[in-house]
Amino acid sequence: MKNLVVVGSGMSAMKVVDEVLKINPLMYKITIIGEEKVLPYNRIMLSPVLAGEKKFDDIKTHDESYFSQNNISFKPGCAVTAVDRKSKNVLVTNIEDKSTNNINYNRLVICTGSTPFILPLPGKELAGVVSFRDIYDVEYMQSKAGKSKKVAIIGTGLLGLEAANGLNELGFEVSVIGNAESIMNMQLDGTSGGLLQKVLAQKNIHFKMNATTRKIVGEDKVTALEFDDGSILETDMVVMSVGIIPNDTLAKNIGLQTDRGIIVNDTMMTSDPAIYSVGECIKHRGMSYGLVAPLFEQARVCAEQVCEVSHHIYTGSDISTKLKISGVDVFSAGEFNNPEDEIMCSKDHALNTRKRLSIRGDKLVGAVLFGDSTDGLFYFDLIKNETDITDIRKTLLFGDINIDGSSAGAKGVEKMTEDEQVCGCMGVTKGDIVSAVATGCNSFEALQEETGCATGCGGCTSVAKQVFSFVSGAKVSNKDTLCDCTTHATEEVRQYIRSLDKVMSIDEVRSALDFEESCEACGAAINYYLSSQFNEAYIHNDKERPHNEQMHANKQRDGTYSIVPQMQGGLTTPKELKALADIALKYEVPTVKVTGGQRIDLLGIPKENLNDMWDEISEAGMESGYAYGKATRTCKSCVGTEHCMMGTQDSMGLSVKMEDAVWSHFMPHKFKMGVSGCPRNCAEATIKDFGVICTEKGYEIHVAGACGIRTKACLKDRFFETESKVIEYLKAFVQLYRIEANYLERVMHFEERVGLDYIQSKLDSPEKIKHYADLLPKTIKNPWKTTDHRKSA
Incomplete structure (x- = not known):
């Protein structure tokens, strides 16, 4: 039996060993030499360990039984200090007691990884300056919880943000320092980075961007950071997370070819044919890689070479990033910063999702997805294969769909090779999923338990489910939990509350349903x-409501607010207009805008002016327009029979009555209405949540439309002959939506989930319509006159 010596016990080293054992478990007596004193573990999962969400045992990748069963000699806490390449012998030194011994090898694999880059700042040697690279860093930071209060993290990449999130969970006051305009600027465009920064800021993580640190201040230990602009940030600890350096020291010392990394060819061979290298320590075709997927590709090629059964070579990696950061799915691939590229972009403000596609000619060259990475695999396949997108350009922004809108999700999965990685945290490939299904994993939960797939950051879950469904033929139950605080789906939480016969508080509901934590999502x-x-x-528990609903105004990009008074049916009076003009002049409102909903928006209002402006608008007789709320927004109308020669009914009058009927009630989502006085549809009533088309004989009711990122025409629901029946049906429809839709579910999504037939069946008789209409409470008072609410501002 030959001798295989592996230097390093990290993820790439252990992947080489795993692959060797798969190919020929009897070919080598394997020795693994690791400088860390612990069992091999998954470095990607250090963040949840830091946050206390997982224990170290949860992230171990190989236990003692693995080594004994495979006759592997594992030497933790040891380092290779010399290599005699001529006699093929390594000198192994115990780091603690300095004892040494020699081990012969037939093949040597160097997986020494990387070291964190420490900025050469004055004060970098002070106590309290730490990196975030291994379990010892985590243990140090955890030991300071409760003793240190403030921590500054230099670096806004993935590791820095993970450290920020973990330390925030430990109770530290966290400040993140970046020298660029946006966070994660290597993986995300500026706007997507800004969205992520906003999510983290809502967790009380502070950011100082476009800042260059001059020095670390302190005598024996850190006390502050000083910046080039002269500003000072007090801190008890500094976490450096500004990049990594390939650890090629051993290779240099033994005479291998290096260039800021160990030079390897396409078979992972170094300049010595008996020595191979894999992982963050190498340089291949001028590139070094820090993500798991390329490292595991390299490990497979290396294992084949040392086992003398070469099937693959390594030519480099197409990189995509699938992550979940602080509960937010993030995906990026390709190029996204070339100003010459054409950009396609969409955003859903309610769901806080964004897509940004970069197009060059007839090719997709870059994709950044924020909040929903479901289509990441599809876009990555287009980028990697340089697919001509001419025929799918019209639907490209909608993801992996056919021209008729039906799903084509299996296409990308079918094209995946078996060695293509699905889960970066656990290194699970499509082939691993195929093997797991073949050996009996008949559910996605069983697959997770067997392979660990989608049990890390969770960013791969949607793709993993697609692959599992394609491979097994089984449908995956998509139980999307309300938030990360619970295992309950939003429907289950809603149904539980609907079953209550007495009032409970939010915390009492959380307790009754065994919520582990609390957050803004479940609170709202x-x-x-x-x-x-x-x-x-x-x-209402105002503290648990979204920020804009607490403020009764919409926060703008620059931190100011906007106010939109109600204007029923788009109608106003000279007196109201004069009052608004006087108020706008008095408070120097910089922008006054007529909205698409036929109202007037006052934009650019500083927070300190809100209370006084609310008072004056209310005194002028105007109510809140609820532009900030999940509530009735507007009822858009044309001028109708009162003015238009084409009008068939009084559309303005009906729109006022409709707004009065359902005004100010909070709903699962925003609710927009429209009344068009004739079938010419000038008020665009057929793309509203609830629309009315007036005819000579009465009123056509249309429901479940939308106009936004996705435009959907309404479904024709029914016909009424009188205004009073329209109003009663509207009240019934709204009440059914209020109690049976999930929070943040637009009417169109509610209809798509339950079906128009179901809605019609619940409201298919005058008695049922009256029943639901009577359940709708009376209109509540104008919140601008509620002083308790205004205290929050």
Whole structure:
């Protein structure tokens, strides 16, 4: 039996060993030499360990039984200090007691990884300056919890943000320092980076961008950071996370060819034919890689070479990044910063999702997905294969769909090779999923338990489910939990609250359903469900409501706010216009805009002016327009029979009555209406949540439309002959939506989930319509006159 010596016990080293054992478990007596004193572990999962979400045992990749069963000699806490390449012998030194011994090899694999780059700042040697690279760093930071209060993280890449999130969970006051305009600028465009920064800021993580650190201040230990602009940030600890350096020291010392990394060819061979190298320590075709997928590709090629059964060579890696950061799915691939590229972009403000596609000629060259990475595999396949997108350009922004809108999700999965990685955290490939299914994994949960796939950051879950469904033929149950605080789906939380017969608080609901944590997402949802269940008997918990609803105004990009008074049916008066003009002049409102919903928006209002402006607008007789809320927004109308020669009914009058009927009730999502006085549809009523088309004989009701990132025409629901029946049906429809839709579910998504037939069946008789209409509470008061609300501003 030959001798294989592997230097390093990290993820790439252990992947080489795993692959060797798959190919020929009897070919080598394997020795693994690792400088860390612990068992091999998954470095990608250090962040949840830091946050206390996982224990170190949870992220171990190989236990003692692995080594004994495979007759592997594992030497933790040891380093290779010399290599005699001529006699093929390594000198192994115990780091603690300095004892040594010699080991012969037939093949030597160097997987020494990388070292964190420490900025050469004055004060870098002070106590309290640490990197975030291994379990010892994590243990140090955890030991300071409760003793140190403030921590500054230099670096806004993935590791820096993971450290920030983990330390924030430990109770530190966290500040992240970056020298660029946006975070994760190597993986995300500026806008997507800004969205992620906003999510993290909502967790009380502070950011100082476009800042260059001059020095670390302190005598024996860190006390502050000083920046080039002269500003000072007090801190008890500094975490450096500004990049890595390939650890090629051993290779240099033994005379291998290096160039800021160990030079390897396409078979992972170094300049010595008996020595191979894999991982962050190498340089291949001028490139070094720090992601798991390329490292595992290299490991497979290396294992084949040392086992003398070469099937593959390594020519480099097409890189895509699938991550979940602080609960947010993030995906990026290709190029996205070339100003010459054409950009396609979409954003759903309600779901906080964004797509940005970079197009060059007839090719997709880059994709950044924020909040939903479902289509990442599809876009990555187009980028990697340089596919001509001419025929799918019209639907490209909608992801992997056919021209008729039907799903084509299996296409990208089918094209995946078996060695293509699905889960970066656990290094699971499509082939691993194929093997797991073949050996009996008949559910996605079983696959997760067997392979670890989608149990890390979770960013690969949607792709993993697609691959599992394609390979097994089984449908995956998509139970999307309300948030990361619970295992309950939003439907389950809603149904539980609908079953209550007495008022509970938000925390009491969380306790009853065994929520592990609390967050803004579940707080807002439970608050809404309780409010719509108990109406006036329930007092809104303002602290659990979205920021804009707390402020009764929409926060703008620059930190100012906008106010939109109600204008029923787009109608106003000279007196109201004069009052708004006087208020705008008095408070120097910089922008006054007529909205698409036929109202006037006052933009650019500083927070300190909100209270006084609310008072004056209310005194002028105007109410809140609820532009900030999940509530009735507008009822758009044309001028109707009162002015238009084509009008068939009084569309303006009906629109006012419709707004009065359902005004100010909080709903699962924003609710927009429209009334067109004739079938010419000037008020665009057929792309609203609830639309009315007036005819000579009465009123056509259209529901579940939308105009946004996805435009959907309404479905024709029914016909009424009188205004009073339209109003009663509207109230019934709204109440059904309020109690049976999930929070943040637009009417069109509610209809797509339950079906128009179901909605019609619940409202298919005058008695049922009256029943639901009577359940809708009376209109609540103008929140601008509610002083308790204004205290929050």
